[in-house]
Amino acid sequence: MVAALRIALIGAGNMGRQHLHHLQAVPSARLCALADPDPRAAELAAQWAVPHFRDHRQLLESVRPEAVIVANPNALHVATALDCLDLGIPLLLEKPVGTTSAEVAQLLHAQRDQRVPLLVGHHRRHNPLIARAHELLRQxxxxxxxxxxxxxxxxxxxxxxxxxxxxxxxxxxxxxxxxxxxxxxxxxxxxxxxxxxxxxxxxxxxxxxxxxxxxxxxxxxxxxxxxxxxxxxxxxxxxxxxxxxxxxxxxxxxxxxxxxxxxxxxxxxxxxxxxxxxxxxxxxxxxxxxxxxTVPDEALRLQLEHFVRVARGEEAPLVSTEDAARTLALVAAVERAAASGTAQHPAAPLPD
Ligand SMILES: NC(=O)c1ccc[n+]([C@@H]2O[C@H](COP(=O)([O-])OP(=O)(O)OC[C@H]3O[C@@H](n4cnc5c(N)ncnc54)[C@H](O)[C@@H]3O)[C@@H](O)[C@H]2O)c1
CATH class of the missing domain: 3.30.360.10 (Dihydrodipicolinate Reductase; domain 2)
Structure with missing residues (x-):
């Protein structure tokens, strides 16, 4: 039997705790460490019997997890993801993939060079309701x-x-x-x-x-x-x-x-x-x-099971960096349209 994938959590707030809940239910994954500067995270790590770090870079260097879930504040997403990619560690990165298209372009560049798996946490796409709606529309x-x-x-x-x-x-x-x-x-x-x-x-x-x-x-x-x-x-x-x-x-x-x-x-x-x-x-x-x-099921648990297969190279991510960058570019176009009162085109998020 294949050993459970050793996953570290970076950011143990509201969303991080939801990921922890599902980590308990997925046999193919197990928590190996946790990074969050909030002192409450140390207690949480003790409950889970895993090491706690205030700084995620120390965690990555000393624990060398096989994969990481990133659920820290939006403004830290790209920098944290780049640290993981540098060490070749696959990651599930919470949405939004970044805060601007310019910073997300750095991620796209890094992935071109390193080819490390990255799944973005637009978890609703994993809901069987959406999978079935997608199938019906495509058919x-x-x-x-x-x-x-x-x-x-x-x-x-x-x-x-x-x-x-x-x-x-x-x-x-x-x-x-x-x-x-x-x-x-x-x-x-x-x-x-x-x-x-x-x-x-x-x-x-x-x-x-x-x-x-x-x-x-x-x-x-x-x-x-x-x-x-x-x-x-x-x-x-x-x-x-x-x-x-x-x-x-x-x-x-x-x-x-x-x-x-x-x-x-x-x-x-x-x-x-x-x-x-x-x-x-x-x-x-x-x-x-x-x-x-459809048979109802938990989108976050299904996302985690998919992430394990993505991290192992068995499946392509359902939501790639480029895909999520296109959603972010659409959000930016909506903001520009509302501010200017004129129609806007979403920018293509690809690096040059
Ligand atoms: N997929 C979804 O439906 C969904 C829902 C809610 C939140 N989110 C996303 O999850 C992320 C976290 O949101 P939240 O609601 O849990 O916020 P939160 O404020 O509850 O949690 C953020 C956590 O990150 C920690 N943190 C801050 N700086 C850090 C650092 N340098 N390294 C590690 N941890 C750090 C904070 O101490 C806090 O515990 C956001 O990106 C948000 O968009 C996604």
Missing amino acids: GALGRLVTVTALWQLQKPESYFESAWRREAGAGMLLTNLIHDLDLLRHLCGEVRQVQAFADNALRGYANADSAVINLHFESGALGSLTASDGAVAPWSWELTSGENPVYPHQPDQSCYLFAGTEGAMSVPQLRLWRYAEPGAGWHQPLATEVRA
Whole structure:
């Protein structure tokens, strides 16, 4: 039997602890060390009976893990990933892959030279609901995709904003939350050619927008919209409708994404399809509907199992650095569109 992969965790906050939870459940992986400057991380390491380091570089040098999960603050992602790549250590890097396209270009350069496996933690792509939706769209279950309507509307409590950084520029729902939806829209509908956006902070007056509407023109010709607010009382978001994370009370009868094509429509997360019994019947005919069910499973655990195979060179990463860089470039294009009031093109994130 192959020994469990020795994985170190860098950053043991909210997300790092979720990764720890799943490390307990995956026999092919085991925690070997933990790095986080917060004194509480030393207690956590003691509970797990693994060495604790304040500095991840000391961890990498002295423990030489076979793989690393990086869940430290966004601004440290690229520098930490470069340290791992330098030592040839495969990594699962939390999203966003970086904070700017320029710094992510450094990662792309480094990977060209070193070819060390790197998986970016856009974990929702591992959810069986998304895998099935992807398969149905690719198989042409809706014909040619015409439109997608995406909703992310919920209310964050005021306590969420007690941490000062969450009120300051650089945080906010676009980079923290909508990046997930934009990543899934790219994954499911293909690359985006052009975006328009309105964003407003009128509800709370903080540095980041609390409401936004985003229009997307995909390279396929399909059109999409994403309507978002973190200050509205509403049940329409991946968090509330998918049931992926039990901290969000589940709204199973509501949808967050509506896809419409030339031959049918589909709601997510229900995976309910609508089609005419006779193709091309038109609006006076009844629409037949059916649900393409999936077996629910934990996206973060599935991501970890995939990461072990990626680190061992058995599979290509489901979300590569370049792929995640394209999602980041889309987020940047939305920001530019909202700030300028003009349509923007996402920049290609490849190094020269
Ligand atoms: N995939 C998802 O759905 C998802 C959800 C939440 C957060 N995240 C990502 O996970 C990362 C962490 O977010 P979080 O919510 O856990 O934040 P957090 O503030 O709870 O945790 C961050 C941790 O990193 C530690 N840290 C700070 N500097 C460090 C350093 N130099 N080396 C090692 N550790 C350091 C902090 O002490 C803290 O414990 C972010 O990049 C975030 O975008 C992803």
